[in-house]
Amino acid sequence: MKRQVPVLITFIVGTVLILSVFFPPAERLGEDFSIFFDIIAVFAFFLGGGNLLRIHFGKVYQKREDWGFSIVTLCGFAIMMMAGLFKLWNPGGIAADVAAPGSLFQLMYDWIFNPLGASMYSLLAFYVASASYRAFRAKNIDATILLIAAFVILLGRTPLGMYVTSWVPESFSILQIPNLAIWIMVSPNLAGQRAIMIGIALGVVSMSLRLILGVERTYLGVDNE
Template structure:
């Protein structure tokens, strides 16, 4: 039962969506299925939160390696959840002044807003910015013109790196109109439009065929790996 019901839900949901796409008479069914999907997606946030708690509480109680980070994760999760859910420090909305929780959870100056502005925003921006440092370091250590393929890759990288800045325009702006195709900014566009698009289209078609065959296996219940091992 534990496996049959999810299999049935998947098969019915999947086939309804397939029919809804091709037949206008079943469009409503597809719409309803997608609304259920969106409801489940919202519930998945609760599941995700529960899973996060389970993993980090276990790590903390076992005092496994790096358990201190788990404590920080749990504290950050708990405080943010509490502040946001209870709308702490939020003023009631002017429309409903008698209802304490009618205000916006991210009202300017509220504790949730403070956490977002001064913790979440700088932390996530910092994480993403660190990529630049690692890319520079990796380029210095790994990018070697060892063979023809590597030379082609290097040449392309130089053109794109220059073409995505004003340097590309400035370096080759002197070229006559007859040779405008060789200007770095135009070469960048050409590489992106022709080589990158060609390669990506081929990969995408391959992936799409794979997805179609995989989806059919899932809908027919041939592939059940998404249900887990069932040993837990």
């Protein structure tokens, strides 16, 4: 019951989805399963939220280190949840889109969620810059190629790249840094990306087959649960 049924479910669902591509009458089944997947994914979000609440309530209850910040998480979660589920300040009421302009949910997205996400990711610009300063050394031919490619792409995306090589005549325009950057992106970069994509595709196909046929069962976890 604990292991056989899940393996059987994976087999049936996976096989039906593959067969739905080849047999048009089963096509609708494939679409339905995709919607079922999305509906279960919503419960997975709720599971994640429940887990978050459990951890942070536990932290506050036991007054563990930095428990005060857990209150911040819980308050942020509660306010955003109420704003979203009850559509607070939503000008169109319950029928309107949850993210309607002017709703508290949209305001919190615009002024809290979005700035925090963008700032968090922009912070990486500093760390990437400092890491590249330390790591980018033309120690061998491979590192030199990587360094040159990155340098050309970075320079090609700035006005400086255009300014430095604007004197190059049209008949040699590939040597202008912005053009060179574009050529790198559409030729050698594309070749490398394509090789990686083909490799990933083969990996995904083999892993999918292993999962559907029940060879790969690690996702079921251990039995003592």
